[in-house]
Amino acid sequence: MYIPTVRYSLSNQQRSYGHGRCVYCIMARGHQKIQSQQKNQQKKEKQAKGKAANQKAAAKVALVHTCPVCRSQMPDPKTFKQHFESKHPKNPLPDELKDVP
Template identity: 45%
Template sequence: MVRGNAKIEAQKKAAKKQEQMKSAGSQLDARKAALKFTCPICRTPLTSYATTKAHYESKHPKETVPPQEQFDK
């Protein structure tokens, strides 16, 4: 029964991975910390001023990009 040993090892590996994921914390908290900026026009959450500029160029080309000082608050 060659597969039996491999199955047990796979179960141990999966259990260990699940424990690591539980101790890592919530992904929602990490997402909230990363999304610092919000587009004032469409309320899209953005990660940085550079992504804000790219967002304005692609989604709101007729609008001017707000200065970075406005986002540093």
């Protein structure tokens, strides 16, 4: 009497984590998967939160001079003076820029 055997083809991932057909393999890997997903999500949120806050804060602190004519912001008085002389040559120079070299 011949009894056929069923052969399963397993992927590399199934081989390394178990075959995935029994309750023990599914539950063990499922729990690890959920934990690693939560850990990765927290890590990404922490990185994204830190970067965005630091860049925005640094940009806001750096742009301290505002042009009274066009309201554009510049990081330093030298750039502000160059901007004012090139973009608004007919307007009088503001008092704060008269002593800038």
